[in-house]
Amino acid sequence: MADNKMSTRDLRAFFHKVEALHGVTLGFAGNRVTAIIGPSGCGKSTLVRCLNRMHEVVPGAACTGQVLLDGEDIYAPAIDPVQVRRRVGMVFQKPTPFPTMSIEDNVAAGLKLNGIAVSRAERDRMVEESLRRAALWDEVKDRLKRPGASLSGGQQQRLCVARALAVEPEVLLMDEPCSALDPISTARIEELLLELKENFTIIIVTHNMQQAARCSDFTAFLYAGDLIEFGETKQIFTTPARRETEDYITGRFG
């Protein structure tokens, strides 16, 4: 799998002494959407959080094994986690616009908070491009100075996508980005995924199997911290190789 943008090798994640991931080896193809499905508590979120070194932010959390980004181990001692997170962006379950910032400041937050000075024009261009990519520009272009929290839930989530894109990451991790959204907003985010994969590698955690089937190219099924099955989405959902996968996608458990 030479064209994998990211991959994991024997990735084990721990919370204190409890092992939450039991050695996951998995590849994520570049410019594709990979969905990670599985029942609650199976380690989906933990897995994606290991991919941009957000797992270790939780007290007592640690992991072993390798995570390769363009062939380079992001857990190598010389690697700064801050730099990893700029290359591997993340959108969370709940929309989290920064409450003290306006819509445009939220989008530009990645630059501003990192103390990167850009010209006004450059900043405006970047804000517009990111909002366009997140399919939010037309809805907010007349109220960029309003607080980010004044938007609806679905708009806030797209604002968070725009904010993540503004730092120009290579990979975008999405941890159940639609679970707090209504069906219309969910559909917008799903459309967005298809556009975004032109430029980004996307890894999405979802509880919703239809969502995985609709918008992903590859699907990984996780159960109780083990990777049960990985393959093309079509194959996973039509001819799963493993019994557990079939039981899960047909709704017999989980």
Place this chain on the structure above:
Amino acid sequence: MTLTKSAHSRRQLFRKLKSDVMVGLTVLATALALVPLFLVLGYLVSKGATSVNWSFFTRMPAPVGQSGGGMANAIVGTFELVGLACALGVPIGVAAGIYLAENRGGALAQAIRFSADVMMGVPSIVVGIFCYATVVRPFGGFSTLAGAIALAVIMVPLVTRTAEEMILLVPHELREAALALGVPRWRTSLLIVARTAASGIATGVILAIARVAGETAPLLFTAFGNRFWSTSLLQPISSLTMQVYTYAISPFADWQRQAWAGALVLTAIVLALEIGVRWLTRGDAQVAR
């Protein structure tokens, strides 16, 4: 199950009666709790209002036997002492609060939190004596600086603990969102977490100011008081509280009247600060949502 209809309604009536009595008792208790407050305010206004006039704010204390005069130096002194105490205490308090919130479980954090809690319970006169021994004695005498340090010592634990509590109220998701953007932890703590908690921290600071503005005991051995303008931070300085104290225990009717006026002005300042806090935090419910 065998109760008749009238028994039911009797029981309902009894429950309602019981509820009304209890509500009545709590209202009564609230009213009783408020009585001293209004008595103090009313008494202050009736005794002090007549002596609060323009010269009270602009004139210096008159020598014994002369009528008139004011507390201009004490009013300025209070602002000077409190302002300097803030400059010293607020940065330390806020920084310590951030540290406590960021390192919740650490042994050092536990120790700091415990000592801050103990410090809040230390009588303020003990702080005065402490500063007398550690600042006034070694550095050659009473001074504005020593008074401000004493007030800052009182402020720091208050500000530390409120800052910590306010920062802990900031949703964890916001911190993660900033970290996931590739923002270093220290910038996240300052620019997102502390910034989001800023209005709450400001509230804590203002409450701490209101608390120390009314302190007398820690200033007696540090700032000492001064009947004239204090022209240097290394000179003794007056404050409203000390001036009220000196005048109130004096045998002169004119001074006693001025003491009432000073008490009224001080109360008005503290009240204005508390109302300012209310105004500042009125939008907080909106932010939290």
